[in-house]
Amino acid sequence: MKKNISILLLLLSVSAFAQKSYEKADKFFNQMRYVEAAKAYEKGIDRGDNSMEVLQKAGDAYYFNTDMEQANKWYDILISRYRGEVHPEYLFRFAHTLRGIGNYKSANKWMKAFAKASNKEDKRIDDYAQKEQTLADVMAIPPAFELANLDINTIYSDFGPTYYGSKLIYSSAIDTSYYVKRRYHWNKQPFLNFYEGQINATETNVKRERPFSESLNTKYHEATLTFTKDHKRVYFTRNNYNGDLKRDDEGVNHLKLYTAVRNDSIFSDWSDIQELPFNSDEYSVGHPTLSADNKKLYFVSDMPGSIGATDIFVVDVLDDNRYSTPKNVGPTINTSGREMFPFITEDKLYFASDGHLGIGGLDVFESDVLETSFSEPRNLGLPLNSNLDDFGFIINEANEQGFVCSNREGGVGDDDIYAFRRTTPENITEAIIADNCKQVVKGYVSNTRTKERIADVTVGLYSEEGIKLTETKSQLNGDYQFNYELLCSERYEIRIEKLGYNLNNKLFVTSSISEETIIPLELETVDELIVEDNGVLKIKVGIIFFDTNKSYIRPDAAVELNKIVALMFQQPDLHIRIESHTDSRAKDSYNLALSQRRADSTKDYLIRQGVLSSRIVEARGYGETQLINNCENGVSCEEIEHQLNRRSEFVIVKM
Known part of the structure; x- marks a missing residue:
């Protein structure tokens, strides 16, 4: 009875510890401190908590920080364990992460599963159905861009470029500011500030010069801005901060749009910083761009009236720093996903989206400016777009050169800014012929x-x-x-x-x-348990432990062997060979006999669970003849080193 009480107290203690730990993790998550939240949830998983809720939260912490590889890892485990229980939203997110890591075939498969599970009531099904039909067309768009990484990029996030005469103003988390020790909890990088760079004569590179403005930069985030044609007024994005950092009822600090002016002196700084009147403490407003005539201001928001996660809106810029009521630019541009980072010219609207047909993550699109609306967006294709996030596109249409941001592989840091040159299809054709x-x-x-x-x-x-x-x-x-x-x-x-x-x-x-x-x-292997080891396919499970000098299957070993049973039921053509090994301690002949008994015992267990004996082509003990380290006879080794040699391996013979 005392033993049972002790076990109960231990379980209650662990439960209380886990609950307290998740309270902290949930707090991090609700404050969008996703890096810290992910680590806290993963600690729970490492302690053996594979509950549906904690796997969802771990995946979400990476998903909302656009780390598609890690999000995919946890969503994969979540859906493998709780396929019939998870909300359909997680099938969608899993499919989205598959797109983000370039696995389009599996992404299509899971979007079909999402469509079936959600009973076709979600608009994203139609969006993705279009993707599945025309993804080949997007991948086949003739390449029309040459890209080059810029010297200004750092190991942190650099993005949000805009023209300022011959200068490029952009946002960076470069760790050289006054607030050198401050870190943004979302991704553990320094807070973003505006920087100024000189564009070279060929517009193919930028040299960093200095922080752009002492008055615009604060100890929190500033990112993405746009200037009037005379460069005397700026619109920019900042955390909801003007001396005080404000949060909504759920503790979230949103983005807001601000404007500032400067006088004619090139030495003067920006002044008269004001919020725009359509900001709110309850939703975000940011990423501005001005029309060529300075009469319309486009921006991104999740305000009421949004079609999807974030939409592009527009207001008329009136006299005396007044603005019309924000208007959603409509479903031709906005989808149920995210539309972000607009850039408007006289003839085109460029923007990033993960709701339109794309290659992966955010893709850059262009749309013609019509009299009262916009044309159907066109994906700008490879190599401008990649299987990760591509956004922040700006262009000088006079020479078809510009800049775009991406977190694609091969960059310097997190988000990088790339210079590009657009090559017209006519020039491509001429080059091919020539x-x-x-x-x-x-x-x-x-x-x-x-x-x-x-x-x-x-x-x-x-x-x-x-x-x-x-x-x-x-x-x-x-x-x-x-x-x-x-x-x-x-x-x-x-x-x-x-x-x-x-x-x-x-x-x-x-x-x-x-x-x-x-x-x-x-x-991708047909199952996460299947791995390739030096060219040999094996089923990878936890260590199969045996008691000293014994060969019977312990309960903890049965848990691991049951994974193999489940896999063999799922893969009816799978045939395996069991290989059992010992360490070098004890006599060679004894170890050989012991390993054979353990191999036979393992085979017998699998057969008792319903695996056909014909599918286990061999069960063989190798004793100490195939050590994987130098812990042979006469060599002194630590216990953990000997443990590496005491292993059972399950080699796939055919499938």
């Missing part, structure tokens, strides 16, 4: 989850019509290359397959501005 353009296609294959390179993958090249052109295998480092010349700016498809992995394919368009097209590819 140079008789040919292409070599190559790349690499990696594991979707682990990012490790995968060898011996069958990589097939197909024409747009589905005709097989050639085939190759990935090398030991995962690299592949087709020994087949392709035409420039043409559509092709790559199909890849390997035992133990889901089939995958990728549509692409060959380059027209270089001699080769680089196509990274990804494969």
